[in-house]
Amino acid sequence: MKLGGSVGLMRRISPLTLVTLLLLQTLAMGMAAPASAVEARGGANDDFRVTQLTIGNASTSAEVWTQSNGTTIEYLFEGDSIEIGMEVQRGGGSFSGKDTAAMIQIIHPIGYVMDTFSWMSGDLIGGQSDSKSFIWTATAAHSILNTTTNDLSGGLLLRAIVDKDSNGDDRNENDIMEKTVPIAIMKDPFDGTTTQSSTFMSARYPAGGGDATGQGSWQDLSGGAVGTKHWGNAASGNNYPSQAHDRLVNSFYSTNGQNCGSGAQLDAGMSQAYQYYICRNVFYSSNYISSQIHIQAWGSVAAGDSVSIEMWRGSGSQNINESIVYDISAANPSPAPDQWTRISWDPQVTYLQNPYVTNQNVFLGGNSYSMGMVLRSDSSGASEGFHIDDWIQFGIRKVQEYTLDVSCDAPENGYSAPPSAILSMYCVITNNGYSPATIRADSNISNLTWMDPANPMIRMDAVYMSAAGYPTMVNDHDTSILIPPIQGGASIDLWVNLTVPPGADVQQQTWQLWWTDASGQNAGEKGRVTASVGVTEQYGVSLSSTVGLQAASFGPGEYGMVPFRLQNTGNRDASFNLATTFSEDDWSALIVNDTGAPVSNPVYVGRGDAINLQMNISAAVQANPGTVSFNLRATCPSCGALFGNDVLVRNIYVPIHREVSLTAEQTDFAGPANGIEQKVYITISNTGNDDEKYNLSLTMQNWQLGANLVSTQTGLLDAWDGTSMIQLNLPMPIGLSPALYGLTVKATSVDDPTVYTSLSLTVDILDTAAVFVSDEDAEQSYIPGESAQTMAFEVRNDGNSFDRFTMSFDLPTGMVAEYTNLYNGKTIELGPSESYNVSVRFSFLDGTEGQLTLGVIATSVNDANISSTGSATYLVGSQNWLKIIPTEMLVVDDAEPPEAWSMTVTVRNQYTTAQSVSMNLDNGESSNWIQSRIATSDRTFSLEVEEEREVTVIFTVSKTTLNNLGEDYLFTNLTLWAQSQTVSDAASTTLQLQLVKTGVELSEDGANSDSDGIDVGPILMWVGFIAVFLIGLGVIFKILTEVEEEDEYGGWGAEGYEGSVEATYGAVAAAPTVPVAGASYNPPKALPDILSSMPPTPAAMPPTPAAMPPAPVAPAPIVPVAPAPAAPSPELGTAETAPPVPAAGLPEGWTMEQWNAYGQMWLEQNGQA
Secondary structure, three states: OOHHHHHHHHHHOOHHHHHHHHHHHHHHHHOOOOHHHHOOOOOHHHOEEEEEEEEOOOOOOOEEEEOOOOOEEEEEEOOOEEEEEEEEEEOOOOOOOEOOEEEEEEEOOOOOEEEEEEEEOOOEOOOOEEEEEEEEEOOOOEOEEOOOOOOEEOOEEEEEEEOHHHHOOOOOOOOEEEEEEOEEOEEEOOOOOOOOOOEEEEEEOOOOOOOOOEOOOOEEEEOOOOOOEEEEOOOOOOOOOOOOEEEEEEEEEOOOOOOOOOOEEEOHHHHHHHOOOEEEEOEEHHHEEEEEEEEEEEEEOOOOOEEEEEEEOOOOOOOOOOEEEEEHHHHOOEOOOOOOEEEEEOHHHHHOOOOOOOOOOOHHHHOEEEEEEEEEOOOOOOOOEEEEEEEEEEEEEOOOOOOEEEEEOOOOOOEEEOOOOEEEEEEEEEEOOOOOEEEEEEEEEOOHHHHOOOOOOEEEEEEEEOOOOOEEEOOOOOOEEEEEEEOOOOEEEEEEEEEOOOOOOOEEEEEEEEEEEOOOOOOOEEEEEEEEEEEOOOOEEEEEOOOOOEEEEOOOOOEEEEEEEEEOOOOOOEEEEEEEEEOOOOOEEEEEOOOOOEOOOOEEEOOOOEEEEEEEEEOOOOOOOEEEEEEEEEEOOOOOOOEEEOEEEEEEEEOOOOOEEEEEOOOEEEEEOOOOOEEEEEEEEEOOOOOEOEEEEEEEOOHHHOOEEOOOEOOOEOOOOEEEEEEEEEOOOOOOOOEEEEEEEEEEEOOOOOOEEEEEEEEEEEOOOOEEEOOEEEEEEEOOOOOOEEEEEEEEEOOOOOEOEEEEEEOOOOEEEEEOOOEOOEOOOEOOOOEEEEEEEEEEOOOOOEEEEEEEEEEEOOOOOOEEEEEEEEEEOOOOOEEEEOOOOEEEOOOOOHHHEEEEEEEEEOOOOOEEEEEEEEOHHHHHOOEEEEOHHHOEEEEOOOOEEEEEEEEEOOHHHHHOOOOOEEEEEEEEEEEEOOOOOEEEEEEEEEEEOOOOOOOOOOOOOOOOOOOOHHHHHHHHHHHHHHHHHHHHHHHHHOOOOOOOOOOOEOOEOOOHHHHHHOOOOOOOOEOOOOOOEOOOOOOOOOHHHOOOOOOOOOOOOOOOOOOOOOOOOOOOOOOOOOOOOOOOOOOOOOOOOOOOOOOOOOOHHHHHHHHHHHHHHOOOO
16 A cells, blocks of 8 residues: 555545544553563564575576476576565554665685675665665676586575664564575586677597597587587487597687686697687686586497597597596487486596596596597497487585584583682684685683783694594694684684682672684684683692602702692681602601791692602612602692692602722732633622622733633623622643733623723642653554554643652553653753653563553652642554454374465454454464464455454464474464454454374373383483484574575474574564554564674585485474574565655654565555555
């Protein structure tokens, strides 16, 4: 109703009616009204509401999107300008006009206001409306297309508001009307190529990448899902080409030559193909959070071919790093003509399939892309292809603005705490924007006395996520801190602590925390939290110290000061008792003031006041290393309940104290250099406070002293006088010169080499007599009764001055020995360490057997109490390593044939290895009656382990011997020796023979029978004597007259039978003993000199006629004569056959005669043959 019409109506009202109305108004004014009405606020008459919020007008309307459920939604494109409007209406029936402030706000989903359109309505009476429209340009895309359902969401919020503060409206549920409008990025109706700044053009590109080479096969066709045309892969009724890589490129004709502007780039290939500068639009993915592309299509392609939505960069090759595609066949579009299928694609989904993507949180890697469609065909069959229409790109643009989502745990009813209490508020701040946000956090308390910059009561700790992905604390903790950039969608943690000042009165304060932008691009406050703080009454105390948890470091028995503060943190005066306790015994503390004067309990402190004191702490005398904890406790007996930090806990570090000592009962020593070791015992004591090991070392002024320590390291010594003994050996080396020798023993800590101690000692070496006699090895076995041999023993002067030594023996039974190179029974004078070889000639008596040890004793002339004994052990006779199995007695009763008489024994090797054996005969007295020899093949041989060998001994007895036996039966023995050349052993056996006189018959028991009759013994004795005398004369005569004796054994000499070796070499001394490696060679014993007593045999004397019978004389004992020289033995040499003398000369002690005889043997034994 118009206001003018109302006035005309009133003119027609009768006076009575007017009066009635006035009365009713007066009655209404007299009625009780709500307070809001009385105050001109509230009620139906003051209810302003938004009734309409519109987009577009009759000429320009918003785009409409149909959802999957058939409903529609309005949306716009980035950069669109459109009219928006709102209508407000006043409720009630008031006739009094009243205006209101109203606005339309454009709010981004992250929470900030992008645009505000404000206006004032005209004066409105009840029921009257007013409206206002504005032109709004959508500057930031925000839309999300669900590629599965094709439902559209997202968008900017349009909010129409009436200002309740401007109109007194208290019914606010209808003051706001909102509408969400999705904002897409761009669209193209696919109505062919246009001259607009965004269109699509066809071009052919190499499949491997590169510039366009032609205009391609895409064709604009009539009709479509929207508009009047659409794009197809080929002209209607035709097939697309084979081997095609044809793109439909989002591009435009340049109106500025080659300058395409910041949002595009020149395509040289297309420009060449179209003979006009063509620019490709560039999609900068770094400016967006997400994007989806929508088309409508129908049709199909042949197998092996594809039509895809494409975003490409670089050369545009088919590599996934350069070309991201979606084959629309995957969406199963309808093949029927004009049956359009809606197809949508999110390129980020395809992009994340690239295995080389390093940051999946960055949309499309932040790269720049060209967009469009692409046809890829092979050389096989083709079809008409797809028909494409209605290109729309949705997405969310990355805006720089942001809002914060702040969530804090502040109690709704505020905080309540006593003095000195710490209040903590924890907040999580989230950046709702898309770009990093740099903010500043501030906090204060309404009582400004709590905000002293020198001692602020507020501390803030912020923890953010670093670029490397690790939680990091902000270094600033003031009441205003700068927080590093918070990534879009990320959060930080913030702790804000408020300490109620000690002694604060009971009061109520306001605690505030707020955040502002610190980048300069989004000025203004981004959030605020407010909480009340109430201070309550109580007794309180605080013990604190400026020193850390480890307050000090004291060694054993040391002391030091630990400062601390005693503060009355309550809001009541109080007196406190202070007491200290330690974790270890024998520690103590005294409370003193700054001047060192003791402070006695109780200690008065006014409320909020503090005093500085010190603890004078004394460490235990035997404090162990490590940490000693102590507690300082404050109590208030008169306070009742006492709050606050009433205990101060600190630690004292006791360092390791290392100390060591070395002691000995005696440090000066004297003694002879006699090789008798002396031991010195040194006590090492660990006087430190930790278990220790010590390395031991010895330093000598003269190394010849030869002192040494038994060990180079001690065991683990207990702290505080742990002890151990160190043994120092003084070997008193033989021959060490008399002098005073110094040495030092040093003990060094294993854990700390700088800790050590040493002990010096002296050793006085006196004049010393000492002697050494070597022990010798007899490297052979010895046959008792053999001629003497020689062995050398070393006598060394081990004293430290010149000396001579008297030599003596300790002879075993059965052994004969003598020195051959002494001077008056003494050695020559020897200097210190000089030696002299004494020569001992020795032999063994017959019947001696076993191991005999000879002692060679040297006694100092300087000191008769000093002597030394060397020894040698001789293996005499058999050691049972060789065994000769004896045979029965041999009875000789006839001399024919001469080779018929022999004895065979068995030799066995009883050693663990093979042995070389040589056989020898000791004829003894048997040589007076018989000739004996060992068979040539049995003289030397080898025996394997447990092997046995028979050895034959051949005997020859002449007729004359048997005819002239002095008795009917003669018994005689020979000794057969088997001597090992491998080991020191010689076995023997006795060979028994019985000679039977010619003409005497052998009885069964091997003896004649005595006959009774005249005692003719004396008569026969005289007759025999005469006969022997005569026969001897005849024999001598025969020897002198015969040139050659047929008997190969010759005759007998005065000492019995001689072999050819003895005849030839009887005058040659035995070869010296020659020790060689392995078995030793024992030369034959010296032969008796029997030839010198016999007359020479005349060389020209004719032989006695063989037929001449001997003179008939009575039998007499045969007198042996020396045989004629026989041919030399093949085993011994002569001057003609002797080997050349070695280049080094004759062996020591040899003569040329010995070399001629035994030289070849010496060479063989010494490996020089």
